Amino acid sequence: MTRPTVIDLFAGCGGMTVGFSLEGFDPILAVEQDKFAAATYAANFGEDHVHAGDIADVMNQEIPTADLVIGGPPCQGFSNLGLKRLDDPRNQLWREYMRFITMAKPQVFVIENVDRFSSSPEFHMLLAEVDRGVLKDYEISYGVLNAADYGVSQRRRRTIVIGSRVGKIQLPEPTHARKPSPASGLLPWRTVKDRIHGLPAIPDSTELPDSLTEFFGETMPGMFKGLEIHFRRDPRPISLARYSYVPPGGGRFDVPTDLLPRCWREKPTGTTDVMGRMRWDFPSHTIRTEFFKPEKGSYLHPQWVPGRPRHGEDARWIKGDPMKSVNRVVTHYEASLLQDFPEDYLWVGTKIAIAKQIGNAVPSGLARAIARQVRPAVA
Numbered sequence: 001m002t003r004p005t006v007i008d009l010f011a012g013c014g015g016m017t018v019g020f021s022l023e024g025f026d027p028i029l030a031v032e033q034d035k036f037a038a039a040t041y042a043a044n045f046g047e048d049h050v051h052a053g054d055i056a057d058v059m060n061q062e063i064p065t066a067d068l069v070i071g072g073p074p075c076q077g078f079s080n081l082g083l084k085r086l087d088d089p090r091n092q093l094w095r096e097y098m099r100f101i102t103m104a105k106p107q108v109f110v111i112e113n114v115d116r117f118s119s120s121p122e123f124h125m126l127l128a129e130v131d132r133g134v135l136k137d138y139e140i141s142y143g144v145l146n147a148a149d150y151g152v153s154q155r156r157r158r159t160i161v162i163g164s165r166v167g168k169i170q171l172p173e174p175t176h177a178r179k180p181s182p183a184s185g186l187l188p189w190r191t192v193k194d195r196i197h198g199l200p201a202i203p204d205s206t207e208l209p210d211s212l213t214e215f216f217g218e219t220m221p222g223m224f225k226g227l228e229i230h231f232r233r234d235p236r237p238i239s240l241a242r243y244s245y246v247p248p249g250g251g252r253f254d255v256p257t258d259l260l261p262r263c264w265r266e267k268p269t270g271t272t273d274v275m276g277r278m279r280w281d282f283p284s285h286t287i288r289t290e291f292f293k294p295e296k297g298s299y300l301h302p303q304w305v306p307g308r309p310r311h312g313e314d315a316r317w318i319k320g321d322p323m324k325s326v327n328r329v330v331t332h333y334e335a336s337l338l339q340d341f342p343e344d345y346l347w348v349g350t351k352i353a354i355a356k357q358i359g360n361a362v363p364s365g366l367a368r369a370i371a372r373q374v375r376p377a378v379a
């Protein structure tokens with residue numbers, strides 16, 4: 001049986017393709033302009049079908065026909081709401097997207113975007129194209145899906161659009177729920193523990209290994225795998241002191257006021273999840289591109305055991321037992337697992353570049369659920 005073919009646009013390091021290839025799709029073209037992300041994709045799926053450059057530079061004659069096109073143009077922003085037109089120069093990436101659909105003639109396309117996508121001008125433009133434009137042969141389904149509802153150990157809400165010209169395809173039904181009733185047949189959400197428990201609490205190194213590789217004729221750091229991206233940072237003593245007060249599920253409000261940076265002291269409300277600590281028994285918050293900065297979200301390692309207040313210490317603030325708590329953010333490896341990448345996924349790039357690839361990706365469990373839903377239509 002031949003495998004259905006897929007083109008991955010704005011492919012990043014290949015999160016979507018991981019899920020689709022696990023469901024039997026054969027990637028025949030991936031387009032990604034970030035060299036390191038394209039190289040990570042190439043390390044895992046082959047360099048032969050990767051265009052490592054701007055989507056606008058792919059010639060029409062280089063676009064093969066394919067059963068499926070996945071990946072949507074990144075949103076340009078949410079200001080300036082209202083109808084926008086495809087010929088607006090700011091919509092170049094959407095024009096490129098439509099060009100690919102016209103040339104590849106897929107039976108189905110899948111777009112992934114931020115949860116607020118349906119309130120963006122780009123979404124209205126997409127609907128207009130479905131109504132009477134380039135996409136008029138396609139029927140679409142769309143909605144916001146939470147990766148945790150599809151067996152991923154992370155709460156990550158994304159808008160998914162499925163367009164089909166071979167009969168409308170519904171979004172996949174959840175397989176997991178926060179508190180499933182026995183009658184629902186759903187499984188409970190997977191947890192942080194399910195994915196990262198048992199990894200070294202204190203990674204050996206603060207650096208990536210010293211290895212180089214070549215992709216697209218350029219030398220780059222990599223390829224790295226598994227514990228090679230499980231490196232630690234060396235936070236300042238003041239940062240360590242702050243982390244030590246944050247219990248699982250807690251955040252900056254658990255830190256004594258005099259230890260907080262001035263900007264937070266002066267802003268006593270809002271941004272509740274910053275300097276947050278994960279919980280072992282719950283899926284993580286969304287892993288973003290700067291997960292290595294605790295001040296950007298809920299990225300502290302979940303291991304924390306309350307200590308006893310020492311003589312003279314203010315009992316309002318509970319400090320973790322230093323011997324039983326892990327006072328660091330999750331490592332790149334842990335973040336990649338929470339993003340549902342395979343344990344042996346290969347990575348290329350600098351520390352910051354790899355973090356960006358991880359944070360930008362679609363968790364493979366979510367991609368896989370969509371692939372499973374689409375597969376019968378293109379078989």
Ligand SMILES: C[S@@+](CC[C@H](N)C(=O)[O-])C[C@H]1O[C@@H](n2cnc3c(N)ncnc32)[C@H](O)[C@@H]1O
Binds near residue numbers: 011014017032053363
């Ligand atoms: C949200 S990420 C995609 C993540 C990917 N779907 C995954 O699952 O790993 C969007 C990607 O679009 C790429 N991109 C943005 N503009 C582009 C362009 N003009 N041509 C090619 N790629 C572009 C970015 O470099 C980024 O990696």
